[in-house]
Amino acid sequence: MFSSSAWGRPWLAIAPLLFLISACAMETPYQPGEGGYGYEEQQIEGNRYRVIFAGNPSTPRETVQNYLLYRSAELTLQNGFDYFTVVDRDVERSTRYYSHGYVDDFGFHNRFRGRSFRRFYRPSFYSSKAYPVSEYSSIANIVMAEGEKPKDEPNAYDALDVVQQLQPLIRQNAE
């Protein structure tokens, strides 16, 4: 459809943005996910776990990674172990696009003055913008063990050390 002039319509651009901001302004806190956003774990065998942290679109990838590592360390200590080895890890990104657009069509006002119905052909410009919104979820398979972590294993993490380093970054939901 033609509109007379769409140059001065910033609200068209702002409306979907406002919706997005209001929908998901809060980062996922450090919390159990229970199928939604947060952490989750599954025991695979005696000392082997799969740990997941899923963040909402406002949660940066780094935060998702930090929380996953923190949860792995916490779980290791809770089970009475000292260090864990990350056997495999993966980060997944899922992206949705929100878009809007409008048609510019030029010189409409003077077109039909004093005339009866008349056909017209004209060039138009369709201006559009699509915003990607991504969310990250991080997954790791870990094996826990007792004692000093091996010096030559780069994927072994000292659980207490990790907890101490990342503690200041952990944001929990205010009760």
Next chain:
Amino acid sequence: MICNFRRLSFLAASVVGLAMALAACAASPTPYQAVGDDGGYADQQLESDRYRVTFEGNDATSRETVEDFALYRAAELTLQTGNDYFRVVSKEVEPIIGAVRGVSPGIGIGIGTGNVGFGLSTALGGGRPDYSYVTYLDIIVYEGEKPENDREAYSAFDVIERLKPAVTGSVDGDEGEVAE
């Protein structure tokens, strides 16, 4: 008269479109700097000797630059913490696809009278997204000589030496501005 007006506005629109396209290309690449609105490096300590180094480039920064700058930051951090070499535990380069913008020319047909008209229009083209890259390096820092046969171990001093021209060159003459 009417015809002139239409031509003029058509021309104006083309000029605006072209200007927008040029402006998008003219952005300068992210310099080596601490992270800000336009990207840069960041690091996070994960364990007493383990760090995650991140370098985020804008859409004018090539993937190679983003990787080099992350590596340079890793080397810098190694020396700053009093160590000699680092080992890359994991490395990832994530392409970020930004907003897809497009101004598509189209052709319309319609009918009208007075100041009112109705018509249908179709767009003939699509948009192009902005691409940028982020590099994530998980590193462990060590003291002493780097092990001979460890492919993941980098001598911090050597890396700085080799990548320095790329890093300072990108600051466009402001060589003193390399962030601390």
